[in-house]
Amino acid sequence: MAEMNEITLHQVFESMNCGIIVMDRAGRIQWVNPQARGILKPSGRLCPGEAIGTHLPLTGRLVERCLKTGEPQLDKHLQGKHVDIVVHVTCMKASGKITGAVCSLDKIERFEEAASQLDSVKRLNRQLTAIVDNSSDGIWVCDGNGTVITVNKSSERLNGVKAEEVIGKHVSIMEDKGLVDHNVTPEVIRTGRKISALQYIKRTGKYVLMTATPVFDENGDISMVVSNGRDMTRLNAINEELEQIRMKAQKLEDRLAEIDMLQLKDQDIVAENDKMVQILRVAFKLAKMDASNILILGESGAGKGMLAKFIHKNGNRSKKAFIQINCAALPETLLEAELFGYEGGAFTGARQKGKAGLLELAHGGVLFLDEIGDMPISVQAKLLKYLDDHMVMRVGGTQARMIDCLIVAATNHDLEAKAKEKTFREDLYYRLNSFIIHIPPLRERPEDILKLANSFLKKYNAKYNLDRRLSYRTLEFLRSHPFEGNVRELQNLIRRLVVMGEPDASPATARDDYGEPLPAATAPPPVQYGLDPAQGLTAQLEAVEREILRRAFARFPSTRQMAAQLEVSQPTIVRKLKKYGLAGKDT
Known part of the structure; x- marks a missing residue:
C-alpha cells in the first residue's frame, strides 16, 4: 500500500503545472518535479540532499522561516538574475510536528497574463453595462429558454417594473401579471426569427415598439434573445403636433394669400395672371422688409412706375x-443738379440760396429712378458713391450730408448687356440688382386685359362723370389686340373711348393707336345649332355650350355675373370655363 501511495503521489507531482520542491526538516531537497527545473533553469540544477539555499538563497530564507515559525510564506515575488517567480512555502506536519516543507513556484508572467485578462474582462463588462444602462431604449435579454437575464434602466421606466422582480424568471411573467398585452420573446424562441410588434404597457400607459432578435451559438441553437423597446408614445404625440402645425401653417399661408389679394384690391391693383400675382407678392414682401436697391425690369408701359409706388405705399x-x-x-448737367442739389452760385443760372436735390427730398422715403439705363456715366459714378456711403454732396458744395432713402430703379434696357458694352457701369449694375423684379408685357398676361380695361373704364367714368360701357365687339378687339404699348396703351385707349365715345363706348370717332376705328357695337349673332352635321350630338352640344360661354365671358366681368345671366351656379361656370380652356375671371 505504501508503494502504491508513493507512486500515486509521484504521479500527482509530475503532472502538476506549477513547480514543486519538497524538503526535509533541515531544508535539504528531497524531490523536485520537472516543471520546477524548467522554470528555474539555468539555476535549476537542484540535487536531492543539498540545502535549498545553496542554489536558491532567497527561496532558502523563506523555507528556513517557514520551518522555524511554522507560518506559510505565500505569494512571495522573488526576482532573480534569470527569472522572476512567485513562491508559496508551506510546512508538512506529522503528529503535530514539522517534518518538512513544500515549495510551489511559477513564473510571474503567468500571473500577470491572468491578471491582465481579468482586468480586460472587468473593463469590457463595465463598458457593456454602461452601454446597456444608458441606452434610451429599453433592453431585455433572455436565455434560450426565455429566462430573463438582464433588464436595463430604460426598460424599467417603460414597463413600470424593477429588474429584481423579473430577473431569473420566465419572460411570460409580464403577460401573466397583465403588464403587457402580448410578448414576442416566446414566438422568437419558437420560430428562430426576428420579430417586431407594438406593445401596450398597461402599468405606464405607453406604446412601445418591441423588436426581439435571436442570438445563435456555434451549434445553431438559440442562446439568447435580445429585445429592444422604443417608446412610441412621444413620437406619436410629436407626429400629431407636427400635423397640427402643418395645418396651421397651411391656414396661415392661405390667409396671407387672401390678405395679399384683399390688399391688392384695396389699392386698385389688377393682377389676374399668376406671374403678376407672384410679382406683387414679392414686391409686398420687399416693401415690408424695407429692402433697398430694387431693380424693376420690363418693357415701356408695362407698369414699372405703378409697382414702385406699390412698394412705397406698402412699406x-x-x-x-x-x-x-x-x-x-x-x-447730364441738369440731371446731376436735380439729383444731388447745388449750392448758390454753383453755376450760371443757379439760385442764390441753392437748391436741395431729389435725394435730400427723399430722405426717409423712397427715390424712384425711372429709365436708369439712360443715366449718363458721370452721374452713375456719383450715384454709386451715394449707394456706398449714403453721403450726398451738392454741386459746388463742400459739406456732405447723410441721406437715408430707399432706391428703386427701373429700366426697359438690358443693363447686363449695357454693362458688358461699357455703356453702363458694371459696379453700379451689381449694386442696383440686389432684388430684381421682371414685369412681363401685357401680351403675355391676357388674363389681365379685360380686368384692367374694366378698372380704367370705372376710373375715367368717375373722373368725367360718365357712364360708358364696353361693347361686345370692343371687348373682342381688346382680347385680340397685341398691345405693343402694354398697360399704357390700354389705359390711353380706354380713356379715349370714355371721353369721345357713345354710351356703349364703341364709336367710329374713337380710333385705336393705328388710326383705325374700333368696331361699332352690334348685337352678337345668334348661336348656330347643328354646327357640323358630321359630328355627333355630344360634340355639337359642347360646341354650342362653348360659344355661349365665350360670349358671356367677353360680356361680363365676373363669373358670378355670368352665372346669374345663364341661370346656373358660379362653380359650374368656373368648371366649364376650365373645361373649354377659357381664361379665368374674378368671382
Whole structure:
C-alpha cells in the first residue's frame, strides 16, 4: 500500500503545472518535479540532499522561516538574475510536528497574463453595462429558454417594473401579471426569427415598439434573445403636433394669400395672371422688409412706375416722400443738379440760396429712378458713391450730408448687356440688382386685359362723370389686340373711348393707336345649332355650350355675373370655363 501511495503521489507531482520542491526538516531537497527545473533553469540544477539555499538563497530564507515559525510564506515575488517567480512555502506536519516543507513556484508572467485578462474582462463588462444602462431604449435579454437575464434602466421606466422582480424568471411573467398585452420573446424562441410588434404597457400607459432578435451559438441553437423597446408614445404625440402645425401653417399661408389679394384690391391693383400675382407678392414682401436697391425690369408701359409706388405705399416709409425722376428726360448737367442739389452760385443760372436735390427730398422715403439705363456715366459714378456711403454732396458744395432713402430703379434696357458694352457701369449694375423684379408685357398676361380695361373704364367714368360701357365687339378687339404699348396703351385707349365715345363706348370717332376705328357695337349673332352635321350630338352640344360661354365671358366681368345671366351656379361656370380652356375671371 505504501508503494502504491508513493507512486500515486509521484504521479500527482509530475503532472502538476506549477513547480514543486519538497524538503526535509533541515531544508535539504528531497524531490523536485520537472516543471520546477524548467522554470528555474539555468539555476535549476537542484540535487536531492543539498540545502535549498545553496542554489536558491532567497527561496532558502523563506523555507528556513517557514520551518522555524511554522507560518506559510505565500505569494512571495522573488526576482532573480534569470527569472522572476512567485513562491508559496508551506510546512508538512506529522503528529503535530514539522517534518518538512513544500515549495510551489511559477513564473510571474503567468500571473500577470491572468491578471491582465481579468482586468480586460472587468473593463469590457463595465463598458457593456454602461452601454446597456444608458441606452434610451429599453433592453431585455433572455436565455434560450426565455429566462430573463438582464433588464436595463430604460426598460424599467417603460414597463413600470424593477429588474429584481423579473430577473431569473420566465419572460411570460409580464403577460401573466397583465403588464403587457402580448410578448414576442416566446414566438422568437419558437420560430428562430426576428420579430417586431407594438406593445401596450398597461402599468405606464405607453406604446412601445418591441423588436426581439435571436442570438445563435456555434451549434445553431438559440442562446439568447435580445429585445429592444422604443417608446412610441412621444413620437406619436410629436407626429400629431407636427400635423397640427402643418395645418396651421397651411391656414396661415392661405390667409396671407387672401390678405395679399384683399390688399391688392384695396389699392386698385389688377393682377389676374399668376406671374403678376407672384410679382406683387414679392414686391409686398420687399416693401415690408424695407429692402433697398430694387431693380424693376420690363418693357415701356408695362407698369414699372405703378409697382414702385406699390412698394412705397406698402412699406414702412409710406408716410414719407415718394420722389420720382425720369433719368432719360434731363441733360447730364441738369440731371446731376436735380439729383444731388447745388449750392448758390454753383453755376450760371443757379439760385442764390441753392437748391436741395431729389435725394435730400427723399430722405426717409423712397427715390424712384425711372429709365436708369439712360443715366449718363458721370452721374452713375456719383450715384454709386451715394449707394456706398449714403453721403450726398451738392454741386459746388463742400459739406456732405447723410441721406437715408430707399432706391428703386427701373429700366426697359438690358443693363447686363449695357454693362458688358461699357455703356453702363458694371459696379453700379451689381449694386442696383440686389432684388430684381421682371414685369412681363401685357401680351403675355391676357388674363389681365379685360380686368384692367374694366378698372380704367370705372376710373375715367368717375373722373368725367360718365357712364360708358364696353361693347361686345370692343371687348373682342381688346382680347385680340397685341398691345405693343402694354398697360399704357390700354389705359390711353380706354380713356379715349370714355371721353369721345357713345354710351356703349364703341364709336367710329374713337380710333385705336393705328388710326383705325374700333368696331361699332352690334348685337352678337345668334348661336348656330347643328354646327357640323358630321359630328355627333355630344360634340355639337359642347360646341354650342362653348360659344355661349365665350360670349358671356367677353360680356361680363365676373363669373358670378355670368352665372346669374345663364341661370346656373358660379362653380359650374368656373368648371366649364376650365373645361373649354377659357381664361379665368374674378368671382
